[in-house]
Amino acid sequence: MSGYASEKGALSRVTIDDYLAGFTEEPGYLDYGRVGPLTRVAAEETYAFTHVLERARYGSLxxxxxxxxxxxxxxxxxxxxxxxxxxxxxxxxxxxxxxxxxxxxxxxxxxxxxxxxxxxxxxxxxxxxxxxxxxxxxxxxxxxxxxxxxxxxxxxxxxxxxxxxxxxxxxxxxxxxxxxxxxxxxxxxxxxxxxxxxxxxxxxxxxxxxxxxxxxxxxxxxxxxxxxxxxxxxxxxxxxxxxxxxxxxxxxxxxxxxxxxxxxxxxxxxxxxxxxxxxxxxxxxxGVDAVNSRLAENVSRVIDLADEFAIPVSSSRDERERAGIVVLEPEPEHITVLSASLHNHGVTATTRLGSVRLSVHAVLSEDTVEMLRGAFVSFNTAATY
The missing domain is CATH 3.40.640.10 (Type I PLP-dependent aspartate aminotransferase-like (Major domain))
Structure with a gap:
């Protein structure tokens, strides 16, 4: 894709840093496959057009x-x-x-x-x-x-x-x-x-x-x-x-x-x-390719972290067969423990049908990584006993 975007009808260039700055959610959010918190530009458009509709000045509609x-x-x-x-x-x-x-x-x-x-x-x-x-x-x-x-x-x-x-x-x-x-x-x-x-x-x-x-x-x-x-x-x-x-x-x-x-x-x-x-x-x-490149790096980092704690990853490791979803699939008797560990460390994820889905986007803060690491430590400790 080209390096341009339309901003209310006008073309404008967006840098990867500009794009990443639009992620304003709290650390620990890894659930974009369920819902992505509003990007800053989307939130700003909402505020602006809500105000237009609220005032309804002549010609504004x-x-x-x-x-x-x-x-x-x-x-x-x-x-x-x-x-x-x-x-x-x-x-x-x-x-x-x-x-x-x-x-x-x-x-x-x-x-x-x-x-x-x-x-x-x-x-x-x-x-x-x-x-x-x-x-x-x-x-x-x-x-x-x-x-x-x-x-x-x-x-x-x-x-x-x-x-x-x-x-x-x-x-x-x-x-x-x-x-x-x-x-x-x-x-x-x-x-x-x-x-x-x-x-x-x-x-x-x-x-x-x-x-x-x-x-x-x-x-x-x-x-x-x-x-x-x-x-x-x-x-x-x-x-x-x-x-x-x-x-x-x-x-x-x-x-x-x-x-x-x-x-x-x-x-x-x-x-x-x-x-x-x-x-x-x-x-x-x-550019979608720039977004995907950052996302791919972050997905690999999450997979590596799961491997470090020997948590089974059932989703593909091949970049050609994956997007932003990482699926963790521990033993059935341990799924509740893993879900609880993520919850207790403030990590937002989806638990469904015997697996935990982590959805990773182009932003993966160090705080989020440490929260995920803490959850995996707790899981390993609890699962051992």
Whole structure:
């Protein structure tokens, strides 16, 4: 990505130090895979536009109306999709529902994906009987090109996958998957990697993400990017009055727009859009590759620390197969002890289904490292007895 970002419409360069200075959370936070505390620029946009809405001076609300285009421009800069191929959605799940309800035919996906994806596929099947889920058998949660090739039937119209698996931290190979599936639609749930993984987004037909995790833009933020091919094949089942090409819709029901706009249900929250746009502009300004480089160093440091205390790491150690998630998987009888040790030392993490997930971003302070070290010392001591 280029070293520029759009700041309320103007291009500006962002240094890595500027970006890192926007992490203002307290030490011990390692849970970006659940929610990322607001970046400074997102918080500032919230304050600024809330004040605009609060005062509502003559002409000031025009700035709020401009945030939809701003968000789409920012998403375009990071993905390579054109602004007309992007539509704002309030969260990842809404975009995935649009994609699944719009499909016709069989969609191949893992039942172990984050529930948003398989539930959307099943709900669409139950409601419209137009899409049929085909359940992919995975390698302990990893969706690989080889597994897809082995299970790809001729009737499969689309393949859906998470860029990063939320439980294993596995970073899928989009290039390999595209080569295997040919011209079938590729739908990507990007929430666990967007903003920190410089993925080949143009290989996908549908990219859906929210901004509340690695982009640190808060809830109520997201977008859905749709290729021209996908727009032709997906039916915009949930298409509201703002999803047409008419600026004013009265006394008629026009067809959905020919662009991604067709998937709009209503007007977006402009303050949420401003937050997300600001966060994406900052990321584009510093470059996703620069963010990923710092993140990769920090992930390696956390893995090394776990190794020092002989705490099993079940997520991949290969940088090509990981993003920011480190999964610790001690013996089942020790999981509660590890979770309690992290809690007692002020480390925020996610414990789920017999494992502890540490989500590491581009900032890893020495205070956080020492807190994590203290938790591991306590765990080792307690586990021994």
């Amino acid at each position: 025009d700035a709020l109306r401009q945030q939809d285009e701003r968000l789409r421009q920012a998403a375009s800069a990071l993905t390579g999709f054109t602004p007309d191929q992007v539509v704002a959605v309030p969260n990842t799940t809404t975009g995935l529902m649009h994609a699944m309800f719009g499909l016709t035919g069989t969609v191949l996906l893992s039942p172990g994906e984050f529930p948003s994806l398989p539930i959307a596929a099943v709900r669409a099947q139950e409601a419209l009987h137009a899409v049929q889920p085909a359940w992919l058998e995975t390698d302990h949660g990893k969706v690989t090109p080889g597994l897809i090739r082995a299970q790809l039937e001729s009737n499969v119209a689309a393949v859906a996958v998470s860029l990063v698996d939320s439980r294993t931290g596995y970073l899928c190979d989009l290039e390999g998957i595209r080569q295997v599936i040919g011209d079938r639609l590729l739908i990507v749930d990007a929430i666990q990697g967007f903003g920190v993984v410089d993925a080949p987004w143009q290989l996908a037909d549908v990219v859906v993400t929210g901004g509340q995790k690695w982009c640190r833009a808060g809830w109520g933020t997201g977008f859905m990017a749709v290729s021209d091919r996908a727009r032709e094949q997906l039916t915009p089942v949930f298409s509201g009055y703002t999803g047409t090409e008419e600026p004013e819709v009265w006394d008629e029901v026009p067809p959905p727009a020919s662009t991604a706009r067709a998937f709009r249900v209503s007007n977006l929250d402009p303050i949420a859009a401003a937050r997300f746009a600001a966060a994406m502009e900052e990321i584009a300004g510093v």
